[in-house]
Amino acid sequence: MSEGTPPAAPKRVIAHLDCDAFYASVELLRRPELRGKAVIVAGSGPRAVVTTASYEARRYGVGSAMPASQARRLCPHAIVLPPDFEAYRATSRAVWEIVTEQLGALQHLGLDEAYADLSGTEKPLRVLRELVAEVLERTGISLSVGVAPNRLIAKICSDAGKPRGFVAMGREEAARRFAGDPPSRLPGVGPKTAERLRALGIETIGALQQVPEGELAARLGARQGRELHRRAWFHDDSPVTTARVLKSRSNERTFDEDVASMAELEEILRRLARELCEGLAARGRRGRTIGIKVRLDDWTNVTRARTIETPTCDVGLVTDVALELLRAYAPPRPVRLLGVRMASFADEDAAAGAASPPADQMTLPV
DNA sequence: TCTGGGGTCCTCTGGCCC
DNA sequence: TCTGGGGCCAGAGGACCC
Numbered sequence: 271m272s273e274g275t276p277p278a279a280p281k282r283v284i285a286h287l288d289c290d291a292f293y294a295s296v297e298l299l300r301r302p303e304l305r306g307k308a309v310i311v312a313g314s315g316p317r318a319v320v321t322t323a324s325y326e327a328r329r330y331g332v333g334s335a336m337p338a339s340q341a342r343r344l345c346p347h348a349i350v351l352p353p354d355f356e357a358y359r360a361t362s363r364a365v366w367e368i369v370t371e372q373l374g375a376l377q378h379l380g381l382d383e384a385y386a387d388l389s390g391t392e393k394p395l396r397v398l399r400e401l402v403a404e405v406l407e408r409t410g411i412s413l414s415v416g417v418a419p420n421r422l423i424a425k426i427c428s429d430a431g432k433p434r435g436f437v438a439m440g441r442e443e444a445a446r447r448f449a450g451d452p453p454s455r456l457p458g459v460g461p462k463t464a465e466r467l468r469a470l471g472i473e474t475i476g477a478l479q480q481v482p483e484g485e486l487a488a489r490l491g492a493r494q495g496r497e498l499h500r501r502a503w504f505h506d507d508s509p510v511t512t513a514r515v516l517k518s519r520s521n522e523r524t525f526d527e528d529v530a531s532m533a534e535l536e537e538i539l540r541r542l543a544r545e546l547c548e549g550l551a552a553r554g555r556r557g558r559t560i561g562i563k564v565r566l567d568d569w570t571n572v573t574r575a576r577t578i579e580t581p582t583c584d585v586g587l588v589t590d591v592a593l594e595l596l597r598a599y600a601p602p603r604p605v606r607l608l609g610v611r612m613a614s615f616a617d618e619d620a621a622a623g624a625a626s627p628p629a630d631q632m633t634l635p636v
Numbered sequence: 637t638c639t640g641g642g643g644t645c646c647t648c649t650g651g652c653c654c
Numbered sequence: 655t656c657t658g659g660g661g662c663c664a665g666a667g668g669a670c671c672c
Contacts, residue, residue, distance in 0.1 A: 292672095312640095319640050322672095334672080337639055380643090380672040460670045493646080517644070524640060559664085569639085573666060607640085614664095 283388040284510060285398055286416040286424035287369060289362075290433035292382035293322040296361045297351050299410045308348040312338040315526050321353045325433060364409050372401050375512035383428075385421055387510040395438060402436070418444070422506035425457055444504040449476030456501045463498075466490065478502040519555070520563070521546040522609025528567045530604040532597075539596055542610045543589040550612060556581035557612035560591040564599065565607035573611075574599055581616035588612070 289295065293311045298304055308327035312320045318338040330345035342350065362381040369384065370376060376384040388394040395417060402413050416427025417438040426448065427437035439447065448455060453475055454464040470489060472478050478486075479502045487495030500506070521542045529535055539562070550556065561575030574595040582588065592610050 315640090317638085317640075321640085335639075337637065340637055340639085343637085382672075458670070462669060491647085514644095518642090520642060522641065561665090571667075575665060577664065609641090611642095 280389060282419050283391065283394045284418055284421050284424045285373075285386045285388055285394070286418075286421065286428040287384055287386065287398075287402075288414045288416075288425075288428045288432070289365060289382040290412045290414055291322055291324055291328075292362075292411070293353065293358055294324040294327075295411055296358050297354075298324070299361075300357070304349055308332075308345050310338070310341050310345070310348045310350045311353050312341065312350055314338075314352060317524055317526060323348075361409060361411065365405055365411050365413075368405050368408060369401060372397065372404075377510045377512055377514075385424065385510045388417075399436065420504070420506035421508055421510065422457065422501060423504050426455060429455075441504045445479065445502075448504075449474060449479065451475050453478050453498075453502075456498075458497070458501065463490075463494075475502055516555070516615065518611055518613035519546065519550060519557075520609055520611035521549070522563060522607055522611075524565070524607040525605070528604035528606050529608075532600075535596065535601070535605060535608060536593055538608055539592050539610060540589050542608065543592050544585050546610050546612060547583050547585040547588050550583040555612075556583045556616050558582075558614040558616070559612065560588055560595075561611040561613070562592050562595045562599075563607070563609035563611060564596070564601055564605055566601060567604040567606050569606070570603075572599060572601075575611070575613075577614060581614075583612075 294309050297309060297311060306326065307324070308330065309324040310320055310327050310332060311322050312318050316339070320332060320334055320336045320338055320341045322334055323332040323341070327341075327345050327348050330348075332341045332345050332348070338350070341348070358381055366376065366378070366384060369386070373386040373388065376386050378384045388397070391397060398415055398417065402415060406412050412434050414428045414432045414435040415437070416424040416429070416431065416435075418424040418427055419441055423439055423441060423444045426444065427439050428435060430448075431437040451474065452464065453459045453467050453472065454461070456475065459467075467473075467478065470481075472481060478498065481499070483496060483499040485495075486499050489495065490498065523538065523542065529538070558579070558581050559575055559577045561573055564572045566572070576591055576595060578587075578591065588610070
């Protein structure tokens, strides 16, 4: 190693693995007779939204998070199935156990996607191709894979190749290839940011690349401006983080019809708090910050929280605090959604035991 | 057309302390 | 004694993600 010359950073190889139309795929495995048909997974209530849709349904414009009523209008012949998260979790475990056997620890993002760091792996593309074939054979689930020097490009590549895609790309090529795409293709650019960019006349990633970082910072704030500029050029040095600790847990419900009665709201809040505490107790978690969330009929969202001295998962205490917060706010309009939340968890990792990881450490999506 | 549920992270603001 | 600034924390709201 020569003095004054830093050693070249080892080349990173990051893979993003994404299950194709995951929930719909699980349903099709259970009901093969639906294969090739338009299938929508959605709740049944008047305010239900689409959880996912098969590619046949997507051709009619049906997409995730769309109101189920709208999805039915767009694709009236679609078969609508209720979500079965237990089944999705079980299939998810099966898929990621196979992947973890081959690649080691993963960074999970929900049940159906994960990052793996393959830096230093011999012939990573071959390893990944064989892995995708094995997952398909053993579980029936097809994966799309993006391989790149960073997470940002890997994710965009797996998305661009869906379904059953396998796309590997370097940073310069990504900056060229996706220049004509809208900024919303970049993770972290949602509808609001896309609209702000549109208002500035920025309609493509290529256009975003041409805006000096200083100008973006002046218009969008220093941090977001810098980050957008980096993303437009597909720079990303964030690590693949395999252990994530749960920060908060919540339980919320949207009502089929708005609720104006305070007595009814209090009863619902008691139930939500009890369910939340039972879930926390089962995982041995206790928190200090208790919060409520209220969505009014005009879609106004209000949150209130209080931090107590001693961590708890006691139903009575959590319910009392949540009720006090609700009474102090006293919703001025009918309520559409009510939720309760716990955060600031006590560090009880040691108590969870060394043999098994803490239940909320997301080494596996459970 | 009419928008779920469960999360994370970021920004802003205000209170408190030094 | 008063004032300003910085750091820290909690609370609230917003954007985004799957």
